[in-house]
Amino acid sequence: xxxxxxxxxxxxxxSCLLASFTPSAQALPAFARKYGLRCSACHEAWPMLNYFxxxxxxxxxxxxxxxxxxxxxxPSYWPMTLRITPYFHRESTDKLPDVVDAPGTTNxxxxxxxxxxxxxxxxxxxxxxxxxxxxISFLLVPSADETSAFHMESANVRFDNLFHSSWxxxxxxxxxxxxxxxxxxILTLSANGGAYQLYHFIPAGDANIFGQIGDNQLGIEWxxxxxxxxxxxxxxxxxxxxGSPDVPYGKNAYSGFxxxxxxxxxxxxxTDRIGAYAMVGQAPTVFLTSGxxxxxxxxxxxxxxxxxGFVGQFYFNKLNFQVVTQHGTxxxxxxxxxxxxxxxxxxxxxxxxxxxPAGTRNPSWNGAxxxxxxxxxxxxxxxxxxxxxxxxxxxxxGTPSNLGxxxxxxxxFRYMPLMNNRAGLAWHNEYAWIRQRGTALxxxxxxxxxxxxxxxxxx
Amino acid sequence: MRTEAxxxxxxxxxxxxxxxxxxxxxxxxxxxxxxxxxxAASSHIGHLSGNAxxxxxxxxRYCVVCHGELGDGNGESAxxxxxKPRDFTLAVFKCRSTPTGTLPTDQDLYETIARGLDRSNMxxxxxxxxxxxxxxxxxxxxxxxxWQTEKPGTPIEIPPEPEVTPGRVKAGRDxxxxxxxxxxxxxxxxxxxxxxxxxxxxxxRPILPYNFAEGGRFKCGSTDADLYRIFMTGLDGTPxxxxxxxxxxxxxxxxxxxxxxxxxxPSKEKAIAKSLGLTPVSTTSTGP
Numbered sequence: 133x134x135x136x137x138x139x140x141x142x143x144x145x146x147s148c149l150l151a152s153f154t155p156s157a158q159a160l161p162a163f164a165r166k167y168g169l170r171c172s173a174c175h176e177a178w179p180m181l182n183y184f185x186x187x188x189x190x191x192x193x194x195x196x197x198x199x200x201x202x203x204x205x206x207p208s209y210w211p212m213t214l215r216i217t218p219y220f221h222r223e224s225t226d227k228l229p230d231v232v233d234a235p236g237t238t239n240x241x242x243x244x245x246x247x248x249x250x251x252x253x254x255x256x257x258x259x260x261x262x263x264x265x266x267x268i269s270f271l272l273v274p275s276a277d278e279t280s281a282f283h284m285e286s287a288n289v290r291f292d293n294l295f296h297s298s299w300x301x302x303x304x305x306x307x308x309x310x311x312x313x314x315x316x317x318i319l320t321l322s323a324n325g326g327a328y329q330l331y332h333f334i335p336a337g338d339a340n341i342f343g344q345i346g347d348n349q350l351g352i353e354w355x356x357x358x359x360x361x362x363x364x365x366x367x368x369x370x371x372x373x374x375g376s377p378d379v380p381y382g383k384n385a386y387s388g389f390x391x392x393x394x395x396x397x398x399x400x401x402x403t404d405r406i407g408a409y410a411m412v413g414q415a416p417t418v419f420l421t422s423g424x425x426x427x428x429x430x431x432x433x434x435x436x437x438x439x440x441g442f443v444g445q446f447y448f449n450k451l452n453f454q455v456v457t458q459h460g461t462x463x464x465x466x467x468x469x470x471x472x473x474x475x476x477x478x479x480x481x482x483x484x485x486x487x488x489p490a491g492t493r494n495p496s497w498n499g500a501x502x503x504x505x506x507x508x509x510x511x512x513x514x515x516x517x518x519x520x521x522x523x524x525x526x527x528x529x530g531t532p533s534n535l536g537x538x539x540x541x542x543x544x545f546r547y548m549p550l551m552n553n554r555a556g557l558a559w560h561n562e563y564a565w566i567r568q569r570g571t572a573l574x575x576x577x578x579x580x581x582x583x584x585x586x587x588x589x590x591x
Numbered sequence: 592m593r594t595e596a597x598x599x600x601x602x603x604x605x606x607x608x609x610x611x612x613x614x615x616x617x618x619x620x621x622x623x624x625x626x627x628x629x630x631a632a633s634s635h636i637g638h639l640s641g642n643a644x645x646x647x648x649x650x651x652r653y654c655v656v657c658h659g660e661l662g663d664g665n666g667e668s669a670x671x672x673x674x675k676p677r678d679f680t681l682a683v684f685k686c687r688s689t690p691t692g693t694l695p696t697d698q699d700l701y702e703t704i705a706r707g708l709d710r711s712n713m714x715x716x717x718x719x720x721x722x723x724x725x726x727x728x729x730x731x732x733x734x735x736x737x738w739q740t741e742k743p744g745t746p747i748e749i750p751p752e753p754e755v756t757p758g759r760v761k762a763g764r765d766x767x768x769x770x771x772x773x774x775x776x777x778x779x780x781x782x783x784x785x786x787x788x789x790x791x792x793x794x795x796r797p798i799l800p801y802n803f804a805e806g807g808r809f810k811c812g813s814t815d816a817d818l819y820r821i822f823m824t825g826l827d828g829t830p831x832x833x834x835x836x837x838x839x840x841x842x843x844x845x846x847x848x849x850x851x852x853x854x855x856x857p858s859k860e861k862a863i864a865k866s867l868g869l870t871p872v873s874t875t876s877t878g879p
Contacts, residue, residue, distance in 0.1 A: 168656065
């Protein structure tokens with residue numbers, strides 16, 4: 133049972149990691165073209181926002197200088213940006229199930245490493261955004277993965293500054309959660325470094341895919357901020373679908389995301405910010421079936437989950453830190469594998485008469501990451517991130533206490549030789565290493581690494 | 592008398608700008624580097640002291656794309672912008688608390704950075720810390736030789752704002768007619784006066800007068816005191832002159848009240864103007 137779970141964990145984790153490399157970060161030369169500003173005006177290092185960029189976003193993609201309405205634009209202006217990253221990469225994983233020599237194996241002796249390399253390209257982001265009218269903004273991001281399969285990454289309309297107050301902004305649609313450190317603006321891109329593990333962590337054997345705060349979500353958001361953006365607060369209600377359309381899971385499952393932060397002037401060092409966030413929600417565990425196959429949109433039997441933590445952004449001239457912590461908890465039902473038989477038909481369904489295995493508990497974990505940037509100048513940034521997610525309580529008694537613990541280290545630099553008000557080009561170089569405790573078939577750790585060098589460009 | 596004073600102001604300002612242009616035409620990058628190390632390239636705003644060198648990174652990140660490496664307003668985006676970015680080498684600034692033709696105070700520049708300039712591409716940079724803004728003020732001052740040889744003007748005095756009364760609103764209308772605000776701003780303040788289409792700034796570029804009926808923020812602030820200051824100091828570099836020699840302080844407040852009545856927002860001034868049945872000023876004579 134444990135070996136089987138490890139097998140699934142390994143496969144799913146690696147699939148998630150590889151699938152996560154769709155750099156749908158949002159950096160829009162469309163805005164730069166509209167306002168005549170360089171990328172660096174809004175981005176500490178493209179695509180990570182600086183304070184001015186955060187305020188611009190919070191104002192509904194408006195500078196608030198009476199040039200925000202589309203009527204001010206030349207009729208030929210088209211608020212669209214394309215972004216893609218061709219690159220060379222090398223991926224290495226030390227212990228995978230040896231599916232070639234022993235198809236379908238769960239035998240611990242059949243494990244081997246896999247290393248491959250080659251030229252590649254990322255997915256494509258088509259970023260369109262701006263204002264429909266003064267104080268009505270939008271963002272529409274059709275996005276393709278590297279196989280050109282499209283999905284809607286973002287699609288929302290926002291009513292900004294209602295009642296002439298920066299405290300009343302409402303957004304409806306699919307949107308980036310109001311994370312102070314947003315994965316949509318991550319500076320790292322590789323297969324093993326292109327996502328925050330903390331934002332997607334799922335304990336070994338757990339089936340709750342709905343608490344991933346790195347993913348865009350479908351819902352409605354209220355956001356308010358002070359005029360100079362020093363104080364920010366937001367609350368969102370989302371369908372518990374992890375951003376998937378058609379409400380494919382529960383019939384009445386909702387989640388909430390809440391964030392608040394306060395910035396402080398620290399003299400010559402700049403502005404520092406601290407904040408807190410929480411995601412609480414419910415997701416279904418009981419699905420109607422047809423011929424044994426779960427039927428989409430029929431989920432009931434909601435169980436709860438939560439993610440909460442603190443965030444800090446600290447600036448020391450050219451050096452800045454982003455610190456994020458998280459405590460996560462899932463219902464014992466999720467921990468026992470219930471919760472998502474729609475995407476994983478092999479997972480259990482909480483039907484009539486089903487009971488939890490004896491002693492099953494709510495899985496919980498703690499995690500943190502520190503991301504450091506040395507911004508030599510707006511065109512050259514060195515990046516380092518150290519990330520740790522460790523279980524504090526396993527769901528199934530007897531499970532090794534460190535099973536699924538994840539450590540991730542990323543190093544890299546981005547050099548942007550081209551950065552004007554029309555386009556951006558970054559030479560991106562990165563090394564990432566990740567270790568997951570006890571997830572190999574033989575119960576040992578799985579480690580993977582990525583090396584990449586590519587040209588990240590948009591226009 | 593009024594016309595003579597206006598002409599005198601205009602001639603003085605034009606001479607100053609011409610002198611600045613002539614002087615600044617010879618400004619070199621080496622000179623600017625030299626000025627960077629001088630006491631003039633510093634700022635003092637309240638308890639804050641700004642250091643020009645500390646602002647180099649912020650200027651490069653945020654400002655250079657419009658104002659240019661040499662501060663001459665010829666950044667890479669300048670060709671697309673209207674109005675054009677400020678040319679710091681001339682050291683001629685619209686928003687000042689000081690008399691026309693003089694340099695602004697550090698406080699003036701500091702506030703302009705945070706406030707931005709409406710109806711231009713200059714956004715409010717109020718995300719900067721106070722220290723960053725103070726440093727940027729110092730940085731701006733290293734671009735022009737004027738800061739090496741001149742001191743900022745003395746801020747004009749603004750008397751306390753009197754109470755709004757029907758008499759004052761009506762008197763303000765008389766001032767509006769007498770000093771011919773309507774020639775540019777129009778009889779109803781809609782920015783469509785007979786001269787509006789011919790206006791140019793000091794560098795010969797077309798420029799539009801403010802439209803009070805639109806209700807946007809003023810270029811240099813939004814309070815009554817800001818409005819008072821605008822027409823008593825003038826907007827240097829534009830056709831908007833200083834009326835300090837033509838309007839007495841109490842008349843200036845009257846004019847503020849009348850101008851408020853032209854804006855589209857509900858206000859005591861607007862209600863008074865309506866109750867008095869004030870009509871737009873005559874544009875066929877110089878009298879009310």
